[in-house]
Amino acid sequence: xxxxxxxxxxxxxxxxxxxxxxxxxxxxxxxxxxxxxxxxxxxxxxxxxxxxxxxxxxxxxxxxxxxxxxxxxxxxxxxxxxxxxxxxxxx
Amino acid sequence: xxxxxxxxxxxxxxxxxxxxxxxxxxxxxxxxxxxxxxxxxxxxxxxxxxxxxxxxxxxxxxxxxxxxxxxxxxxxxxxxxxxxxxxxxxx
DNA sequence: TAAGTAATTAAGTAAATACTTAAATGTGTA
DNA sequence: TACACATTTAAGTATTTACTTAATTACTTA
Numbered sequence: 001x002x003x004x005x006x007x008x009x010x011x012x013x014x015x016x017x018x019x020x021x022x023x024x025x026x027x028x029x030x031x032x033x034x035x036x037x038x039x040x041x042x043x044x045x046x047x048x049x050x051x052x053x054x055x056x057x058x059x060x061x062x063x064x065x066x067x068x069x070x071x072x073x074x075x076x077x078x079x080x081x082x083x084x085x086x087x088x089x090x091x
Numbered sequence: 092x093x094x095x096x097x098x099x100x101x102x103x104x105x106x107x108x109x110x111x112x113x114x115x116x117x118x119x120x121x122x123x124x125x126x127x128x129x130x131x132x133x134x135x136x137x138x139x140x141x142x143x144x145x146x147x148x149x150x151x152x153x154x155x156x157x158x159x160x161x162x163x164x165x166x167x168x169x170x171x172x173x174x175x176x177x178x179x180x181x182x
Numbered sequence: 183t184a185a186g187t188a189a190t191t192a193a194g195t196a197a198a199t200a201c202t203t204a205a206a207t208g209t210g211t212a
Numbered sequence: 213t214a215c216a217c218a219t220t221t222a223a224g225t226a227t228t229t230a231c232t233t234a235a236t237t238a239c240t241t242a
Contacts, residue, residue, distance in 0.1 A: 004104050011102030012230080013095050023175065029189055042231055044190055063188050063239040074175040081172060084114065084165040103200080120219055133201055135220055154209040154218050184242090191236070199228070206221070212214090 006077055009053035014038065015046050019055060022069045029065050097168055100144035105129065106137050110146060110160065119155045 009015060018032055033043040047067060050056045054073045059066045100106060109123055124134040138158060141147045145164045150157045 007098070007102045007107070008229095011098045014230085016098070019175065030187095033189095038230085039232065040189070041191080041233080045230080048190085060189095060238090065189065069175060071175050074172055078169070078172050078176075081165055081169050084110065084160060084162050085169075099199095105200085121217095124219095129200085130202065131219070132203080132221080136200080139220085151208090151219095156219065185240100186242095187238100187240080189236100189238080192234085193232100194234105195230100195232080197229085197231095200226090202223100202225080204222085204224105207219080208217100209219100210215105210217080212216100 003076060003080060005053045006055070006073065009049050009055055010077070012046070012049075015050055018043075018046060018050060018067075019069065022056060022067060026066045026068045029067065032067065094167060094171060096144045097146070097164065100140050100146055101168070103137070103140075106141055109134075109137060109141060109158075113147060113158060113160045117157045117159045119157055121155075123158065 014036060017035070021027060021032060021035055029044060029047060030040065032047070033040045036043060047056065047058070050067075051058055054070055056067050057070050059068070105127060108126070112118060112123060112126055120135060120138060121131065123138070124131045127134060138147065138149070141158075142149055145161055147158050148161050150159070
């Protein structure tokens with residue numbers, strides 16, 4: 001995972017909405033897709049981007065795939081942002 | 092300024108590098124450009140994106156334009172990120 | 183085993199993005 | 213005034229991105 005991949009993943013409105021949905025609890029690919037106008041295939045591709053950035057992880061249960069937030073990676077983004085509220089040289 | 096514009100602005104590696112340069116202090120458009128391989132016009136376009144997202148502001152002094160970080164807007168991104176370390180419903 | 187369901191992968195496309203060079207704008211100075 | 217310099221804007225292009233539909237893979241159940 002790179003910080004670049006992370007910001008690229010976060011730069012899409014639909015992907016951020018997926019993350020927000022997952023805050024309430026784990027969901028299957030199909031349940032996530034119900035919240036969007038776009039196709040299931042489109043959602044699957046977004047989930048793949050989020051998974052590669054390690055913002056979510058996926059666990060297969062039978063024919064379903066459950067997606068969960070991986071909140072640890074948000075720490076990296078947090079760290080990056082926090083720099084900008086401190087003076088250069090402090091880090 | 093929208094959160095979407097903000098994330099889009101942050102999704103480019105060169106723009107994040109510009110922000111990082113500005114942490115050390117204000118710089119002119121030309122001084123910023125010296126740190127990159129890309130053309131001055133290209134940098135000017137990146138600065139325009141950062142300015143529209145209100146991540147930086149620009150002050151013209153004579154023929155130079157000085158760019159500064161606007162650290163207040165980073166708070167908005169911070170707030171967005173912090174959500175993901177708390178349970179849904181807490182916010 | 184065959185049919186149904188969930189999800190992903192493949193292939194194609196339209197729009198967005200990050201660049202380029204050239205032209206334009208604004209300012210300083212001989 | 214004219215020329216130089218700093219920066220931005222315009223116009224064009226190659227690449228990336230976000231989608232689509234169709235095909236494929238994996239699992240469940242009658």
